[in-house]
Amino acid sequence: MFWHNYKYAFKTLLKNRALVFWTLAFPFILAILFNLAFARLHDYDVFEAIDVAVVNDAEYEKATVFSEAIKSVSEGDKRVFNTQYIDAMKASELLEDNEIVGYIYIEKDVPHVKVNGNGSSETVLQMTVEQIAQSSKMIEDIAMTDIYRRAGQTVNIEEIYRNAVKIVAETEPNIKDDSHVMNVVSIEFYTLIAMACMQGAMLSVEMMNRCMPNISNRGKRVAVAPTRKSTMILSNILAGYTMLLAAVVALILFTRYILGIEYGSDMRLIILLAAVGSLTATTMGMLLSVALKTNESAKNVIVLIVTMVGCLFAGMFGGQKGLFDAAMPLINKISPVGMITDGYYSLLYYGDSARFTMDVVSLLIVAGVFFALSIRSLRRQRYDSI
Amino acid sequence: MTVSKAFWKITAKNIGTIITYSIILIMFGSMNMSGNSTTVEYEAVRPNIVVFNHDEERGITKKFLDYLGENADIAEGYEDDDELKDALFYEQVSVVVDIPENYSQDLTFGRKPELRLRSSAGYVAEVSKAMIRRFVTTAESYAALSLSENVIVEKLDNALKTDVKVEVRGAVDASRYAKATRYFSFANYSILACVITIICLIMTSFNRQTIKKRNLVGGIDIRKMNRILLRNSCIYSALVWLLYVVVGFIVIGAESLLNMHGLLYVSNAFVFCIFATTLAYFISSFVTNTGAVNGIMNVVALGSSFLCGAFVPAEYLPEGVLAFAHVLPSYYYIDANNKIMLLENDNFDAIWPVLLNILIVLCSSVVVVIITNIISKKRQKIA
Numbered sequence: 030m031f032w033h034n035y036k037y038a039f040k041t042l043l044k045n046r047a048l049v050f051w052t053l054a055f056p057f058i059l060a061i062l063f064n065l066a067f068a069r070l071h072d073y074d075v076f077e078a079i080d081v082a083v084v085n086d087a088e089y090e091k092a093t094v095f096s097e098a099i100k101s102v103s104e105g106d107k108r109v110f111n112t113q114y115i116d117a118m119k120a121s122e123l124l125e126d127n128e129i130v131g132y133i134y135i136e137k138d139v140p141h142v143k144v145n146g147n148g149s150s151e152t153v154l155q156m157t158v159e160q161i162a163q164s165s166k167m168i169e170d171i172a173m174t175d176i177y178r179r180a181g182q183t184v185n186i187e188e189i190y191r192n193a194v195k196i197v198a199e200t201e202p203n204i205k206d207d208s209h210v211m212n213v214v215s216i217e218f219y220t221l222i223a224m225a226c227m228q229g230a231m232l233s234v235e236m237m238n239r240c241m242p243n244i245s246n247r248g249k250r251v252a253v254a255p256t257r258k259s260t261m262i263l264s265n266i267l268a269g270y271t272m273l274l275a276a277v278v279a280l281i282l283f284t285r286y287i288l289g290i291e292y293g294s295d296m297r298l299i300i301l302l303a304a305v306g307s308l309t310a311t312t313m314g315m316l317l318s319v320a321l322k323t324n325e326s327a328k329n330v331i332v333l334i335v336t337m338v339g340c341l342f343a344g345m346f347g348g349q350k351g352l353f354d355a356a357m358p359l360i361n362k363i364s365p366v367g368m369i370t371d372g373y374y375s376l377l378y379y380g381d382s383a384r385f386t387m388d389v390v391s392l393l394i395v396a397g398v399f400f401a402l403s404i405r406s407l408r409r410q411r412y413d414s415i
Numbered sequence: 416m417t418v419s420k421a422f423w424k425i426t427a428k429n430i431g432t433i434i435t436y437s438i439i440l441i442m443f444g445s446m447n448m449s450g451n452s453t454t455v456e457y458e459a460v461r462p463n464i465v466v467f468n469h470d471e472e473r474g475i476t477k478k479f480l481d482y483l484g485e486n487a488d489i490a491e492g493y494e495d496d497d498e499l500k501d502a503l504f505y506e507q508v509s510v511v512v513d514i515p516e517n518y519s520q521d522l523t524f525g526r527k528p529e530l531r532l533r534s535s536a537g538y539v540a541e542v543s544k545a546m547i548r549r550f551v552t553t554a555e556s557y558a559a560l561s562l563s564e565n566v567i568v569e570k571l572d573n574a575l576k577t578d579v580k581v582e583v584r585g586a587v588d589a590s591r592y593a594k595a596t597r598y599f600s601f602a603n604y605s606i607l608a609c610v611i612t613i614i615c616l617i618m619t620s621f622n623r624q625t626i627k628k629r630n631l632v633g634g635i636d637i638r639k640m641n642r643i644l645l646r647n648s649c650i651y652s653a654l655v656w657l658l659y660v661v662v663g664f665i666v667i668g669a670e671s672l673l674n675m676h677g678l679l680y681v682s683n684a685f686v687f688c689i690f691a692t693t694l695a696y697f698i699s700s701f702v703t704n705t706g707a708v709n710g711i712m713n714v715v716a717l718g719s720s721f722l723c724g725a726f727v728p729a730e731y732l733p734e735g736v737l738a739f740a741h742v743l744p745s746y747y748y749i750d751a752n753n754k755i756m757l758l759e760n761d762n763f764d765a766i767w768p769v770l771l772n773i774l775i776v777l778c779s780s781v782v783v784v785i786i787t788n789i790i791s792k793k794r795q796k797i798a
Binding site: 141143144149152155159166167171196203209213334 | 500527533539575
């Protein structure tokens with residue numbers, strides 16, 4: 030009887046177009062939109078040469094060391110600037126039209142930079158011009174130090190300057206970069222997986238409503254049917270859970286293999302987290318269905334609100350997860366969306382770590398609590414009138 | 416009267432939808448609204464840096480710490496390595512610097528000690544690394560001259576002082592309107608969601624076969640009924656617009672909206688509401704199932720918001736996506752908001768690009784009305 034009911038529950042779920050849309054189609058649509066919208070977000074962080082202009086007047090031509098340095102940072106594959114040499118009027122026009130980040134000009138031997146506002150590109154322009162100005166100053170200083178040191182000796186000024194230029198140009202800082210840079214956009218997709226899991230609570234709301242005599246006519250028929258209530262409920266819930274898990278796994282495979290999102294290397298753990306997340310959503314749907322004596326759409330709205338607010342805190346839509354974590358450290362630790370997102374994040378960043386285990390165990394505890402509360406409400410339920 | 420009553424009854428039943436999308440607008444539309452300063456002074460980006468100093472705080476090391484303090488915000492309280500890794504991942508911290516033991520002494524004697532860095536992925540991290548490289552290169556250049564520690568510190572002091580003058584062009588700071596631009600651009604989603612959901616639900620209810628047949632034999636002329644529905648839909652859309660303008664005044668602040676910029680923002684939003692109304696009529700001309708309304712609305716509203724830059728700024732979107740977005744009116748609505756932010760003058764020439772975008776949205780509404788009429792006529796003939 031269990032498997033017979035399971036089969037028909039699964040079939041009827043598949044025929045419910047609204048549920049199929051929200052649990053199957055909607056996360057896929059969002060995944061595609063995320064991929065389109067966030068595709069360049071990570072690339073944007075990678076440094077690219079910035080568009081600048083230089084006012085090529087008599088003062089600029091006079092500052093030979095400075096102009097040579099500008100030329101050197103504007104050439105080659107690793108150039109910092111895409112430089113245009115133009116007059117002041119044209120430079121001002123380009124800046125007004127936002128076609129350049131800023132322009133450089135020399136006034137009374139002092140380099141000036143004009144920009145439209147504050148920002149990272151403007152800071153790079155400022156820092157590079159400062160560094161060039163500093164290098165000219167340092168060459169002078171190093172040469173003078175050398176000359177001062179050789180006081181009384183015959184000195185070759187040209188050679189001293191050549192040496193100073195060599196020191197400034199060839200000194201390579203001994204800095205070891207241990208950065209393990211990862212794509213922060215992946216977090217958007219982890220929240221999407223979490224959202225897909227939690228929205229699946231709608232499936233168990235629907236399946237439970239079918240067994241509740243005070244909610245639906247079908248529930249009344251189920252209540253008087255000569256079948257164990259537990260068999261009916263569990264087979265319905267299992268059908269919902271199976272459909273949800275299949276949808277979430279399909280979404281993971283789609284985002285991983287078609288959209289190229291990283292999840293870490295261990296596929297078993299990725300699926301395990303999806304299974305536990307889906308289980309939590311299923312039990313949450315059960316509890317909502319049992320605890321709230323209202324219609325299905327009101328329960329679904331609650332599922333949506335819990336899910337979307339959880340997604341916001343977990344970092345969806347460019348949300349500031351870090352800021353929420355700092356302001357409300359507990360929120361992502363008790364929210365199932367936060368736990369699922371953190372589980373995928375820790376799987377990618379730390380591998381099979383204690384943090385991942387903690388996320389899975391926490392989700393299981395939450396699922397256990399939801400399930401126990403649902404069963405407690407369902408047991409020995411009797412109706413005086415419906 | 417009966418038709419209007421039914422219209423507002425269905426609207427009242429779905430008031431939750433309006434509240435939900437308004438909350439979403441307030442939550443997301445007011446996020447990242449740090450920029451609303453009116454300063455016209457140039458300020459360099461100040462990255463967040465974490466420093467683990469294993470050396471004594473003296474000589475070159477002290478100078479390095481002072482230099483970092485002047486140019487960046489030194490973040491503290493990161494004792495746990497996992498917490499630090501999270502902060503790097505979420506770009507709350509740009510760079511973590513590990514200064515080794517005897518750094519100052521080793522540098523002075525030309526031993527070139529190794530400085531270790533860990534950085535986040537962002538552009539700001541690149542700025543931070545360039546800043547650190549600048550200091551270390553300067554220090555190592557002077558150390559190559561075999562100078563004493565004190566002399567190196569003195570020379571570093573002098574070398575790192577900058578004479579470069581940075582000026583900000585114009586008197587208007589675009590960041591003053593960043594808040595309003597973000598809010599009204601995000602409203603693209605909320606306006607579409609609220610207007611399409613409610614109008615489509617009402618229209619599909621009236622278009623349901625049984626109701627439609629009853630209305631056809633009823634006392635009210637079908638044309639009159641359509642006119643009443645259209646009038647109420649327009650009133651509803653205007654109310655949605657008014658609600659978002661009032662919420663905007665509260666969230667953004669009146670000082671940014673009580674001027675020409677504000678007038679353009681609210682006018683742009685009003686024209687977009689007109690477009691949303693026509694789009695809702697277009698959708699309801701072929702959707703007969705109320706259950707499908709939410710799905711279609713989400714695909715339309717989320718799709719246009721993602722593709723046109725309501726959620727992610729347009730400059731971050733791939734070129735192909737942006738090229739496609741040009742066929743969607745949402746693009747011109749959001750682009751108009753961005754143009755309003757950059758407006759410096761109130762004269763007609765300066766405002767014209769914004770007006771052109773508003774005009775494109777208005778023309779799109781006319782096109783949608785024509786298409787809807789053609790579809791409706793065809794359907795009537797079939798019926």
